[in-house]
Structures are given as C-alpha cells and as structure tokens.
Amino acid sequence: MITYLEAIRLAQQKALATDPRVFLYGQDIGSFGGAFKATKNLSAEFPGRVLDAPLSEDAIVGMAIGAAIEGARPIVEMQFADFSTCGLNQIVNHAATLFYRTSVPCPIVVRLPSGGTSGGGPFHSQSLEAIYAHWPGLVVVTPATVEDAYTMLLEAVNIDDPVIFCEHKFLYYHLKADTLPEAALPIGKARIARAGRDATIVTHGAMLHESLAAAQELVEDGYEIEVVDLRSVKPLDTDTILASVARTGRLLCVSEEWPWGGVTAEVLARVATEGFGLLDAAPMRVNAKDTPVPYHPDLWAAHRPTASTIAAAARRLLQL
C-alpha cells in the first residue's frame, strides 16, 4: 500500500529521474530524508540534486527563484507550512510578480506540509492556502487523496508558474492507495468526490475526508450529499461548484482554515454573485475557530471542523 506521504516521495523521485532540470532544496532533506521523510533515500539516488539548505526560508525561496530564471525546476520543502511565512516576501513579491513584470515565468514548486495534527500546536498546524491564493501570480493546490498527491505534484513541476503545493500532514500516513495513476484530472479542475442531490459540500484537503464521513452519516437521515473536492484553490473551479449547486440548491463550504477571507469566503462569494438564483437556502460554511491552533489534543479536536460538526451544519442547512 502506498501512503499519501510515499506518493509525494515517489513523485519527487520520478521528477528527478525524468527531468534533469529538477532539484530539491530544503532543510534536512538530504541524507536525513526530511522531517517527514518525504525525500528519504533521494539524495543517495540523485547525488548533488537533493540539497540541504540552511535554516533560511527566505533564502530557500529566493534561491529557487534565481534557479528557475536560469531554467531549473526547483522543488523546495518548507519543513512546515507555518514557517513559509518567513519566506513570504520571496514567494509573493518576487516569484508571484516575475512573469507579469518581465514575461519570464518562475517555475518553482513550494511544498507546504500543511494543516493540523494532534499535538501540533499553534506553529506546526496552519493552513495557509488562502493567503497565498490572495496574491496574483501563484497557483495554489491542495491534494486530498494519495492519487492527487502524486499526479498533482508531478504536474506542478511541469507548470511554468510558481505552485504552492499544500500537502496535508494529517493525511500523510493513514491515507493509502494500492497503485498510483498515470493520468488524472488537471490542476484547476475540481472533482465530484461523492454524488448527491440534497446539498453540496465544497471542501479541500483533509476536510474532504471529514466531509465524506459527514455525508455518510447523513445517509441514515435519508439525505444524499454531494461532495466537491476542489483539488486546487487557485485557480478555483467555479463551473463545477455552480453545476453542483444547480443540482442540489444548497451549499455548505468546509475548510480547516481560519474563517476570515479564506477559501470558504471565496466560494460563497462566487456562488452568491454568480449563482444566487441556484440557491434554495442561504449558503453556510464551517471553518476552524478564529484562534491560533491549540496544542492539547482535546482543544485541537474542537478547533477544527470534524465529521460531526460538518454533519450538524448540514442538517441545519437541509432544514432551511
């Protein structure tokens, strides 16, 4: 069985094996194999192309940008998404502006081990896809399955634009697949993860699995919930969302991010402005609480959306 984490390692292995422009740069990713072992054995297999970086997120991204200008395809690992804010300037002011300013694209992939795990606490749990999506010039993806983790990372390396690859740590070990696909939906297309007729849940990342569990729970109440896995939050597949809402008439957006200005806010804004007439009830959303991510497992479990809080929200939506 291949885990989500192993899929990311195998995608990097394949990228290194098939594309001489690819190299990996990040903290502890060399012989140690990375804090999560996403680069295990790769430095031995590809000598000189899997490089340990100093503890300098700003320089790591800055180096990747220069390398990309010179034709390389760097994949950089932030040890945790949370630390990418130390490299924010290079990502949003340099990588994201380069193509618009100079017509020279910036093909870097920044891997962000994202999202909460039990005991992770305020600085090792953040979901930052919305802040990166806010700046023009970045592609932001959030694979929720083993298959997507593999194919979307390979696709990201081939994209000429900078890609923020938000891989979810909660999925690293327990999500498994038998095989890895060769082909997949392209980045920018959402996927109907579960078909339904009574309401639509739009979600991404680890929340896909909580949402699917909530949908399963609601079967006992006689409801068929459609679940849309966004896969990429920028570009956002508004067509697939609107088509689903057209079928169900009800929308619930679910994200592990903080609520203010996040992906759920963007999805709601688009449906309200472009598909208001499709709605039979006011749309709803479920996010993490608007506090730093707590450390204690009991607090953390109540901070993030779960199958039961999502199901409860869906029941309210269905009764509107």
Add this chain to the structure above:
Amino acid sequence: MSKKIAPVTQSDFIKAYRVMLTSRVLEEKLAGLYRAGMIKGGVFLGRGQEALSVSVGIQLRRGDIFAPLIRDQGGRLAFGDSILDTLRTYLGSQLGSMRGRDGNIHRGRPRDGYYAMISHLGAMIPSVAGALLARRLKGEQGAVGATCIGDGGTSTGAFHEGLNAAAVDKLPLIVVVANNQYAYSTPNTRQYACADLLDKAAGYGVGAHKADGTRLMDCLQTLRNAIHAAREGGGPQLVVADLLRLVGHGEHDDFAYLDPKLKKSAVGSDCLLLAEKHIIEQGWHTADEVAAWRRETEDEVNATADRVRREPLPDPSEDDWAALSRPEYREQYAAS
C-alpha cells in the same frame, strides 16, 4: 588563485569614465524630466556612486549575472542596458522592457542575466545565488553573479540569509555594498554597530574587499580582484565601498538631513570629478576633449528622450492582465 589579476589600464579607466559620464548625464536629464512632471513614478539617482557601480557592471562578462539596485544606473549601462530602454521605462513608453507594468529602477531582462530587482532590499542576493547554483547543477563553469546593496540593506534578514546560504554552497557571488552613509534619512549610527561593514565578511566566511568609492581606479581594481576571486572558486566576495550619496534619496527628497561634515570629509568627493581630474592630470586627454564627450553624450540623451516622448504609452485595454503564464489558469472575475 590560478590566474594573475591584470592591473587596471588607462584604457580601462577611460572606458569606465565614459560610462560614468553617460550615467551622470542621463540622470541629470531624468532629474530635469522629473521636475518637468514628465516622469512616470519616482526618480532615484546614483549621483556619487557611479565609480563603484560602473566598476561592477563593466567588469562582468557575457554570461555573468547582474542584479543591480536603485543607484546603479552606471552599472546597468556598463552591463549592457541602453539609454533608450532607460528613458523608455522612465517616460512610460509601451516599448520599454517592462511595458508599463513595472517602472524605472525595477527594469531588467532576466533572460540576459540582467535581473529585475524588487523593492524589498536584500531579496536579490539569494536569487542571484540560486541562479549560480542552477548553473553549477547544469555543469556550467566560469560565470559569476554580482548584486548591489546599500548600508541600509545590510540590516535586512534577506541579506543575512542570502549571503550565508551562498557561502555554505561556496557560490561565485559578489555582493557590493555602497556604504553611502544614509538609508533614506537614517544615518549609519542608527544602522549598524560594527566598526566597519566589512567586518561582516568574516562572520559569513566570505572574501572581504574594501574600496574608496570616490576613486574610480580603486573601485575598478577592487572589483576586479573580487570578481576574479569569485570566478576562480573562492566563493562569495563582499565588497564595501565608502562614499556619499550626493543627492537625496529620491528627487522628491531635499536631503536636508545631510550632515555638512560628511560633505567635507573624504567620502564627500564627487567620483566623476575626481576621475575627470585624473584623466587630465595624467595627460591622457585634455579638458576640452572631456568637455566634448559630455556634449556628445548630452546630444545623444536629448535626442533619445525626444524620440521616446513620441512613442506609444501602455494601453489598459490591450494589457492581458495576466499574472500567470498559463492562460487556462487565468480566472475571470465577473466584477473586475
């Protein structure tokens, strides 16, 4: 060091002086155009820094990388930028390299190794380092990269992270610090506490070179040494040149905070006048010949400005407003 470093010749000096002169004349024109309200955006001049800046750009080779900063008009021209593209950018011509999308000191042509700076100081240091790392991974040897910064920029995290990361990988990077005494209005006493900015080199484990930024000969020789050391495998080289910015931060700034003692001190000399004096004193050229060079340059700059003023401006209805290169990723927002 495998090869001997050639001394700076009379011909090198005069060639560099001519670029300094072009830079000075061009910037005088830019200041005039600014006062006439014809410039789009700000004007930040390199007056007093030409000797240092030209010494960097003119001693790089084709295939090297140069990431200039805001006061590097001289270095830009020396590296291959043109009077034409400079004026096109400042006057907002659609035909300029940035097409109206970014301005003036941010211009560049990354594909030619002439990087387009962002405003966030220090950011170009790791980027040039990364470019050099990519060259190394491709198996290319012999190229170096240079980038410029000021005394203020040495206080940024990006300066520290970038220089340190470049040192760890022993990349052929030259970081040139124009210690021009002020970061906007902040004097060096509020910028750093070490005795000399060059002291930082030892901390990073990089080569250290000090230049008198007012003396062209010293700048040329120092940069030649630093570039040679980087090219020959000596890893990053830090160059610090002491000089004085002879104008305000930008043309909007009256420079009222300038300490008059600095103006009278050794750093307060005008490098262009000193270089001109040297040429005449050495008997290489007469004062009349030097004056003729200036008139020649002024004619070229004026003619180019007249030409650029007739060029089309960017048309908002023709811009594709695309921040991503891949068309299918460009999102349509109904309201915008």
